[in-house]
Amino acid sequence: MDSNKKYGADLIERYLYAVAKRLPKEQRADIEKELAGLIDDMLAEKAAGGEPSPEDVRAVLLELGKPADLAAKYRGSKNCLIGPDYYGFYITVLKIVLAAVAGGLAIALTIGAIAGGRGNLLEYFGNAVSNLVSALFQAFAWVTVVFALMQRYNAKIDEKGKQWNPSDLPEVPAKKARIPKSEPVAGIVFTVLAIVLFNGAPEIFGIHWFGETHAFVPIFDMDVFRSMLPFINAVFVLGIVKELFKLAIEKYNLKLAAAVTAINIVSLALTLHVFASPAIWNADFITQLQAVQSFAMPADFDLVYHWGRVPHYVAVVAVFGCVVDTMTTIAKGIRYGRGR
Template sequence: MTELTDRYLFAATRSLPAAQREELSRDLAERIADTIDARVDSGASTPETAEHDALVELGHPAVLAASYSDRPLMLIGPRYFLVWKRLLIFLESFVPATVAAATALGLVLSGGGWEIVGTVVTTGLTVAVHLAFWVTLVFALIERYDTGAVGSADKLLGWTPDQLPQLPEVRRPHRRSDLIASLVWLAIAAGLLVWQQFGVLWIGGERSAVPLLAPELWSFWLPYLFVLIALEAAFAVWIYRSDWNWANALVNVALSAAFAIPVIWLFVEGMLLSPEFLAAIDPYLDADAERVLSVLFIGGVAAICAWDSIDGIIKAVRGGGRGTLDFPGNRSPRRAEG
C-alpha cells in the first residue's frame, strides 16, 4: 500500500464516525488492491500506473464512501450532489453578506438610524434562503431532465487522484494552531475586560472615562470571568495534549454554559452594562433599536457558545481532530503509539 492509496482512504473516511471508519477503510483497501491487480493482469495498466488508474476508476472518495456507509447523497442525487454542495457553499459564503453590506451602505447614506440593523439582518437571511432554494431547484431540474450529456460527478468536479488531501504526517499540526489561536483570543478577551474599565466612548474626539461593564461586577462576576478564561486556557492546552473525546466534549459544553448563562442573565437583568454607558448612548437609540440590539446580543452569545459546544461534540464523534484518524496505512505517530 502506497501513500496515494493511504490518501484516498483518508479522504474517504475522515468524515465518518470512528465506529464505521475502520471497517470501511479495510474494505476499501481490499477493493483498491483487487482493482490494481485486475488492471495489471488484464494489461489495462502498467504496474507503475495501475494504482493511479484504479483510483480514477473508483471515482471521488466522498461518493464511494457514501455508497459504502448507507448514507446516499440523495438530496439532489448522487450524480450531482457534490457539485451542488460545492456551488451552494461557495455562493452562500459571500453573496448574502455582500448584499447585506450594500443594503447597509445604502441605508446609511440615506440617513437611516439603528433601524437598519434589523433590515440588514432580514435582507441577508432572505438572500441566503432564496439562494439555497433557486440553486437547489436548478440542480433538481438538471437531475430530472439530464440525459447524460452533462457527465458524471467526477467529470463535473474535475476530480483526479492528484487532488487527494495529504496525509497528516506530523502529529497534532492542526491542534498546535488551534492552541495558539485559542490562547491568543483568550488573552485578547482578558485584555478587553481590563481595557473597557478605562472607557470605550469617544466624545469630541477624545476617549471618555465611561466603562462598558458595570463597575459593581468587579466584586464577583468579572473575577469569575477571569477565572473562566484561565480554565479555558488550561482546557485548550489539555485538548492539545489529549485530543477530543466524549469527556472533553462534555467539559467544553460545561465551560460554554458557564460563560453564556451568567452573561445572558446579567444582561437581561440590566446588571451587565454600566449606567453611565447606557446614559451616553440612550439619546441615539429608540425603543426598536434597543430591542433589536438586545436580541442580537443574546442571540449572538447563545449562538457562539452553542456552536463551540457542537463543534466539540462533532470532533468527539469523529474520534478526534484531523491527523488522528485510525485507518489502514495511517503513519501518524499516535497510531504507532497505540
C-alpha cells in the first residue's frame, strides 16, 4: 500500500472511530458499517472510477461534516442547550450521577431508619421521598449547568478558531490504550455513593449492635468529622474530576497522566490532612466498645495499640494507593502516549 492510499485509509478509520464513539454501543457496529459504505460510494464518485487521492478523502469527510454533528444526526437528536460535541457525554454522566445519588440516598435513608428507630413510618417515608426528589433535581441541575457552560465555552472557541479539518482527527488509539467506560463509570458511581453516605449518613461509619436495644460506637469524633467534611468532599470531587478526565480522553496518554498526577497529589495531601490526624478518630472508641455488654475484647489482639495506630495505617494505605495509581497511569501514558 503506497503512502497516499495508506494515509487516506487511516483518515477514514479515524473519522469512523470519531463518529462511532459518540453513538450508543448497540448502534455502533451497524452505523460504522453503513457509514464506511457511504464513504466508499462518495469516494468512487469523487474519483470517477480511479484511485481516490488524499484530497478526495478530505473532501468527502468535509462534506460529511464534523464527527460530532454526524453522530447527532444518526442519533436523531436535536440538541440546543447541550450540543452534539457534549450531548452523548452529558447523557452518560447524568445517568451515572442520578443513579448514584438515588442509590446512595436509599442506603443512607435505610440506615437512618434502622439506627433511629421506626417512629412514624409514614412521615419518615414522606420526608425520604422529598429528600430524594430534591437531591435528584439538584444533581440534574448541576450536571446540566456544568455541561451548558462547557458547551458555551467550546462554541466561543470554535467561533474564533479555524474551520474543522479532517487532518485534525485524533488517531485511533490501540486497544490496550483505550479506557473502558465501565472503569470511570464505576469510579464515579462509588464516589457519589461515598459523598451521599459521608454527608447524609455518617452514622454508618462505626460498629452497630442490634439486640434488645441498638448500640452504636462511631469510629470518628463526630464534631471533628463535621468540621472536616469540606476537605473530605473536596477529595471526592477531585476523584470525580479524575474519572471525568478518563471518560473524556478515553485513552491513556501523557495528557491524562499529567492530569491524574496533579489530582492525585492534591487528593493525597487533603486525605492525609484529614485522616492521618488523630483528631478525627474517636478517642473514646475502645472505652465505648467495652461499655457494650455483648462485646468481648479479643485476647490475642492488642486493640488499644492498633486503634492508636489507625492514622498511621490510613496514611500508609493512602500513599501506597496514590503512588500505584499515579505510576501506573504515567507508565501507560508514556507507553501509549505517542502514536497508536
